[in-house]
Amino acid sequence: MRCLNCHEIILHQVTWSNLFSPPSDAIICESCFTQLERISMPQCSICARPMARGKICKDCERWERDESWRGILEKNVAVFNYNEAMKNIVARWKYRGDYILIEMFKYEIQEVFQLHFSQQDLLLVPIPLSQERMSERGFNQALAIAALIKAPVREVLTRIHGEKQSKKSRKERVNTENPFQLLEQVSKPVLLVDDLYTTGTTLRHAAKLLKEGGAPAVYSFTLVRSG
Amino acid sequence: MRGHWHLFAGAFLLGGLTFSHQRDTSIIYLVLLLGWLLYIFPRKRLIVLMIAAFVSGGLFTSNDYTNPPPIADTTLNGKLVSAPKVTDNKTEVIMKVQDTSHKILLTAFKEHTSSSTPPSYTENWKYGAVCQINAPTSFPPAATNPGEFDYRTYLLQQGIISQIIITEETEIDCSGHSWLALLDAQRNKLLNEYETKLSPEISPWLKALIFGETGDLEKSTIQLFQRWNLSHLLAISGLHVGLIIGFILYVLTRSGIITTEKSYWLLFTLLPLYAFFAGGAPSVLRAVAMAMLGMLVIKFSAKITGTDILSILLLCFFLINPSFLNQLGFQFSFLVTFSLLFSFKWFKSTPSKLVLLMHISLLSQLILLPLQLVHFFQFNPLSVFANLIFVPYFTIIVIPMMLLLSILTIIFPAIAVSISELFLYLHHFSLEGLRYMDIHLYYPWVIGKITPLYSVVYYIFLILMLASLETGKKRRAFLSAVLAVVILMLFSIKPYLSKEGTVSMLDIGQGDSIVIELPYRKGVFIIDAAGASHFSANQERVADNIIIPFLHSKGISKVDAVFLSHEDSDHIGSVPFLFDDLQIDKLLVSPYFQFPDALQTQVLEHNIPVLRLKRNEVISLSGQVFKVLNPEKNYNDANDNSLVLFTTFGGWSWLFTGDISDKVERDLMKVFPDLRADVLKASHHGSNTSSSEPFLTALKGKVALISAGKNNRYGHPHKEILERLEALGMTALRTDVHGAVQFVFEEAKGNFYIFNVDH
Numbered sequence: 011m012r013c014l015n016c017h018e019i020i021l022h023q024v025t026w027s028n029l030f031s032p033p034s035d036a037i038i039c040e041s042c043f044t045q046l047e048r049i050s051m052p053q054c055s056i057c058a059r060p061m062a063r064g065k066i067c068k069d070c071e072r073w074e075r076d077e078s079w080r081g082i083l084e085k086n087v088a089v090f091n092y093n094e095a096m097k098n099i100v101a102r103w104k105y106r107g108d109y110i111l112i113e114m115f116k117y118e119i120q121e122v123f124q125l126h127f128s129q130q131d132l133l134l135v136p137i138p139l140s141q142e143r144m145s146e147r148g149f150n151q152a153l154a155i156a157a158l159i160k161a162p163v164r165e166v167l168t169r170i171h172g173e174k175q176s177k178k179s180r181k182e183r184v185n186t187e188n189p190f191q192l193l194e195q196v197s198k199p200v201l202l203v204d205d206l207y208t209t210g211t212t213l214r215h216a217a218k219l220l221k222e223g224g225a226p227a228v229y230s231f232t233l234v235r236s237g
Numbered sequence: 238m239r240g241h242w243h244l245f246a247g248a249f250l251l252g253g254l255t256f257s258h259q260r261d262t263s264i265i266y267l268v269l270l271l272g273w274l275l276y277i278f279p280r281k282r283l284i285v286l287m288i289a290a291f292v293s294g295g296l297f298t299s300n301d302y303t304n305p306p307p308i309a310d311t312t313l314n315g316k317l318v319s320a321p322k323v324t325d326n327k328t329e330v331i332m333k334v335q336d337t338s339h340k341i342l343l344t345a346f347k348e349h350t351s352s353s354t355p356p357s358y359t360e361n362w363k364y365g366a367v368c369q370i371n372a373p374t375s376f377p378p379a380a381t382n383p384g385e386f387d388y389r390t391y392l393l394q395q396g397i398i399s400q401i402i403i404t405e406e407t408e409i410d411c412s413g414h415s416w417l418a419l420l421d422a423q424r425n426k427l428l429n430e431y432e433t434k435l436s437p438e439i440s441p442w443l444k445a446l447i448f449g450e451t452g453d454l455e456k457s458t459i460q461l462f463q464r465w466n467l468s469h470l471l472a473i474s475g476l477h478v479g480l481i482i483g484f485i486l487y488v489l490t491r492s493g494i495i496t497t498e499k500s501y502w503l504l505f506t507l508l509p510l511y512a513f514f515a516g517g518a519p520s521v522l523r524a525v526a527m528a529m530l531g532m533l534v535i536k537f538s539a540k541i542t543g544t545d546i547l548s549i550l551l552l553c554f555f556l557i558n559p560s561f562l563n564q565l566g567f568q569f570s571f572l573v574t575f576s577l578l579f580s581f582k583w584f585k586s587t588p589s590k591l592v593l594l595m596h597i598s599l600l601s602q603l604i605l606l607p608l609q610l611v612h613f614f615q616f617n618p619l620s621v622f623a624n625l626i627f628v629p630y631f632t633i634i635v636i637p638m639m640l641l642l643s644i645l646t647i648i649f650p651a652i653a654v655s656i657s658e659l660f661l662y663l664h665h666f667s668l669e670g671l672r673y674m675d676i677h678l679y680y681p682w683v684i685g686k687i688t689p690l691y692s693v694v695y696y697i698f699l700i701l702m703l704a705s706l707e708t709g710k711k712r713r714a715f716l717s718a719v720l721a722v723v724i725l726m727l728f729s730i731k732p733y734l735s736k737e738g739t740v741s742m743l744d745i746g747q748g749d750s751i752v753i754e755l756p757y758r759k760g761v762f763i764i765d766a767a768g769a770s771h772f773s774a775n776q777e778r779v780a781d782n783i784i785i786p787f788l789h790s791k792g793i794s795k796v797d798a799v800f801l802s803h804e805d806s807d808h809i810g811s812v813p814f815l816f817d818d819l820q821i822d823k824l825l826v827s828p829y830f831q832f833p834d835a836l837q838t839q840v841l842e843h844n845i846p847v848l849r850l851k852r853n854e855v856i857s858l859s860g861q862v863f864k865v866l867n868p869e870k871n872y873n874d875a876n877d878n879s880l881v882l883f884t885t886f887g888g889w890s891w892l893f894t895g896d897i898s899d900k901v902e903r904d905l906m907k908v909f910p911d912l913r914a915d916v917l918k919a920s921h922h923g924s925n926t927s928s929s930e931p932f933l934t935a936l937k938g939k940v941a942l943i944s945a946g947k948n949n950r951y952g953h954p955h956k957e958i959l960e961r962l963e964a965l966g967m968t969a970l971r972t973d974v975h976g977a978v979q980f981v982f983e984e985a986k987g988n989f990y991i992f993n994v995d996h
Contacts, residue, residue: 011239019540020240021540022240022241023581024241024243024544024579025580025582025704025707026579026582026583026700026703026706027704027707027708029579030276031276031277032241032244032283033241033280033283
């Protein structure tokens with residue numbers, strides 16, 4: 011078995027904790043695995059940004075101070091930090107179409123989802139791509155993540171084509187028009203799924219629409235917390 | 238398969254353990270296998286492979302060691318398959334019998350006189366020689382007491398089924414040799430060189446640490462290292478081989494004689510040669526094979542893990558020689574190496590080198606603990622600290638120094654001598670430090686001979702602890718560690734909860750030694766502790782090999798009272814050697830008992846209270862009541878002045894008579910006309926000067942215990958006494974025939990058990 015990421019043969023390291031275990035289904039090698047950085051505690055209770063101290067980060071404080079955005083997004087949960095290794099993997103996955111790479115995060119994604127949301131009956135809503143972007147990329151990265159989670163997925167949002175988020179500053183992002191449209195009403199609490207949480211604008215725009223469309227609460231789940 | 242060979246090695250080992258000669262413990266290992274298979278249940282292919290490994294492990298190791306086939310021929314042909322081993326008093330070599338797989342140990346004792354050279358005919362005992370022997374084969378001596386080292390099984394485990402003791406030149410004719418004999422001769426020449434050129438204080442260390450020859454080290458030093466769990470430093474293992482490889486590579490590449498590439502391959506070809514020069518012990522073979530495989534893996538950047546290499550190596554060793562499973566050095570070596578490899582992740586999280594060293598030291602001690610307890614019955618908790626000091630000391634200083642000296646002695650002997658003198662200062666100082674620790678800080682925990690069930694449960698908690706440490710679950714790790722200790726404690730308090738008591742008449746050769754353990758271990762008493770025969774070179778033999786191991790194997794380190802019937806050495810010869818390893822609360826003797834000097838010194842040094850008892854005194858020890866029947870007056874004869882004790886165990890009345898003669902027996906009948914005893918410790922080893930017919934008739938006994946040596950020079954027990962006992966319907970239980978005789982009793986019942994069950 012070769013590592014999904016670096017293509018080297020995976021050397022299974024026997025230690026006390028897996029001494030009697032059957033061969034694991036590891037698809038990445040130990041050294042690639044150790045490069046992935048899980049988000050550590052303590053973190054911002056709203057956006058999951060790792061912080062030295064405090065409860066809520068400055069960014070979220072700003073969101074919550076704004077009358078029109080307060081409480082729109084209950085909580086974001088993220089799995090990994092956006093370190094160099096992660097940047098490379100995400101770039102290969104998202105921009106160069108190495109779709110299978112998402113498999114290497116499967117276990118962690120499921121674990122984190124279990125930890126935070128297993129008690130609730132949630133509807134997974136992936137952040138959509140615009141038609142242009144979709145035809146360019148070939149797959150929706152948010153849907154790919156949502157598909158790994160054992161919960162019902164419904165694509166109730168569509169996106170009007172606009173500039174890439176990654177090309178904009180924070181100010182530009184926050185003040186843009188809502189790029190989403192709601193296709194149908196929802197009555198259940200929603201878990202928005204996306205690959206990145208940077209400023210939280212995209213997710214809050216989507217959350218706002220969903221809340222207006224009947225969702226009692228909106229949470230979000232992202233593979234990475236960047237910024 | 239890749240990365241998972243340890244699973245098959247594990248299943249293979251379990252198979253070996255399940256089908257080994259100790260069938261009564263098979264169920265434990267079988268349960269372990271089933272539990273394991275359940276754990277990996279959905280993986281059907283793996284399960285099939287593991288069961289196959291389990292079964293082949295069983296097939297490979299299930300040689301029946303208990304009943305080796307006898308060798309009928311009087312003339313045997315065979316080939317010598319080991320280098321002759323010459324020790325102080327004998328020369329030994331292993332011969333493989335032609336056309337069979339049987340091995341025989343040939344032994345030639347040095348002439349009875351203290352001649353320094355072995356018999357001349359052993360000169361032809363060379364590796365690979367073809368021999369014809371015309372001498373009777375015998376079984377090597379087996380253990381006859383619980384806890385005693387069993388030489389016969391030890392040899393059997395190496396595939397050696399019998400022994401031939403050569404006494405005459407005409408009995409053996411050897412000729413020829415193989416190329417290994419030439420190597421062996423070179424090795425001896427080299428060792429001789431060191432012996433003559435270096436001081437006698439330094440050469441034993443060089444021979445032990447580089448050539449695996451520990452024979453010259455002082456026995457007291459070896460025992461000191463054993464007590465502090467440092468023996469692993471004296472046996473060549475991965476540590477030594479690793480240092481030697483590093484040293485040679487460094488010298489070769491730095492000297493510029495050959496290229497790095499060539500020196501690498503040179504070393505690779507030299508390693509097997511070194512394995513031979515280092516004596517070829519299991520730990521040496523393991524370390525050298527591992528090093529060679531490791532070198533190949535590095536050279537070809539092969540993708541294989543350390544655990545896989547070690548597991549494959551383990552399986553190979555078994556296929557070559559299944560008896561390896563039984564050899565202690567092999568078990569120690571593999572167990573420690575595996576555990577170090579498994580700890581890779583845990584070690585990575587250690588903050589400093591010192592902490593890492595502590596972890597390694599602690600881990601090795603913990604992983605070897607059950608093995609240690611099976612063989613030595615005790616554990617020295619502070620040995621971890623001794624290892625912390627002495628492992629680096631040997632790694633950084635002693636072993637490199639010995640390596641340097643081994644080369645310098647050959648090239649520049651003068652420099653070697655002066656360096657070794659300097660080194661000796663340091664070494665003396667270090668060993669003195671250890672001796673000081675031994676005197677002041679040696680607090681062993683005598684746990685006893687741990688059973689497989691307890692060992693298995695201990696290992697489960699130990700592995701849980703290590704797994705928790707690895708994943709950072711500190712609380713769970715602590716809890717598991719506590720439980721592992723609790724298991725050991727449970728094992729050591731078991732006797733305190735048992736309603737069974739025992740009276741054990743030990744087979745110590747010609748003499749008496751009886752150990753009494755009361756139910757719930759309320760008290761432990763000894764009646765007499767015979768010494769080795771006067772002709773024995775090692776007067777501590779009986780104490781060290783029989784009495785102390787017997788007590789320690791039962792977890793006994795404290796004796797409430799020792800009765801000394803009288804002062805003959807076949808009753809008290811071992812007593813002076815008991816004080817170092819046992820806490821003895823008091824000695825009970827007759828008023829006429831005269832302390833021999835050696836004993837007197839010990840009694841004063843250890844400040845042991847002595848109670849003198851005479852007729853009609855009654856003494857209660859931990860609730861056990863002993864009535865003293867003799868002596869009343871001084872008979873002016875040590876034997877007749879023997880303490881005679883009357884007591885009851887499990888509803889049976891017992892009479893311990895020491896060595897009294899029929900004269901005293903008559904006195905006893907006169908004074909105690911109603912004296913009856915179900916069990917009689919027959920006086921004076923069954924001599925015809927005691928156990929008179931009227932006395933035996935009056936006692937109305939059922940069982941007579943006779944403690945006498947096999948083929949002793951006095952002819953004890955005398956035939957007429959045995960006939961007399963039989964005529965009176967008494968059962969004679971004899972140490973010379975039955976080995977140790979044990980009476981296991983509860984409140985009102987008891988049964989006798991003999992150690993040599995084949996009688």
